[in-house]
Amino acid sequence: MKIIEEVLPKKTKFRASERSPFEGSCCGGGYSNVDSLPPSPTDSEPPPPPRYRVVMLGEASVGKTALVSQFMTSEYMHTYDASLDDEFGEKTVSVLLDDEESELVFIDHPSVEMSVENCLSTYEPHACIVAYSVVDRNSFRIAEEILNYLWQEHVTKEKAVILVGNKADLARSRVIPTTEGKALAASRDAKFIETSSGIQHNVDELLVGVLKQMRLKEKRDKKAAAMESSKMKSSRTHISLHLAKEILQKICLSDIAKSKSCENLHVL
Incomplete structure (x- = not known):
């Protein structure tokens, strides 16, 4: 048994940071660092839809x-x-x-x-x-x-x-x-x-x-919240979220006066 152990070559271990014994061969490019590569940004899953x-x-x-x-x-x-x-x-x-x-x-x-x-x-x-x-x-x-x-x-x-x-x-x-x-x-x-x-x-x-x-209601509410936050930070005046929504709604309606019909589902 001792003779067999002396004849067979011992296995060589290497870490990811060390030079790969296959480097330079047809299958050795980058082999040693495959586990240490950072994940690609494209690998992350997109956020779920609303x-x-x-x-x-x-x-x-x-x-x-x-x-x-x-x-x-x-x-x-x-x-x-x-x-x-x-x-x-x-x-x-x-x-x-x-x-x-x-x-x-x-x-x-x-x-x-x-x-x-x-x-x-x-x-x-x-x-x-x-x-x-x-x-x-x-x-x-x-x-x-x-x-x-x-x-x-x-x-x-x-x-x-x-x-x-x-x-x-x-x-x-x-x-x-x-x-x-x-x-x-x-x-x-x-x-x-x-x-x-x-x-x-x-x-x-x-x-x-x-x-x-x-989507339109959601967009309107976000604009109203942003307006409320902006007004509070400036400390110039205080306006309620409800009033901000009404102001924004009036602005939107004035811009689309010709599309006020309740049958138009693409405007507020």
Whole structure:
């Protein structure tokens, strides 16, 4: 056994800082330092896209669930990041709009299971879609009650709220004219659109519109917060965050006076 040990060469150990015995050969370039290389900046994962919660409100059978199902097939859906198997009553879809990805979580619980107040306190949504059927006067009455509540609680001012008249394709059975829905939305600081989940009329426009409204509200709030911070630091005057939001909103509205319609979902 001693003879074998003397004949066989002993293994040589080297550290990452020492010269590699393979350096200079076809497979030796940089071999010794492979474990000590710093990670490339491109190796780090990008931050997750912003996530927004949208609650679907309104009477049963007005088509809320059908609208959410249509959202999942939208041309704006980010193909590789759509989740169709979320918790009961919730669907998540990644939307690519203006080269920016966002995740939208649509919360669609039956109205008999959760009141509007509980829904708002439980999920703290970024937006509310209040739906009614243009062929059902009672569903419009309930939508009006919901909008009144959201308006009284200042939700329509702080959050994105869109009144949706669904089943617009049923022209012969219509009992709610477009002008009536539009007037209700305008009186409660909400946006308005008519859709048809049956023939996919204005479904993509609603999906894009609610995302656009949430982004605009978020941008407005950030500007208001920056203005508040700037005013506090300068000590020249003190202005409340609420007042700052109102000032910014008036500035935005004056710049887009020709686009004030509640049907334009791309402006505040």
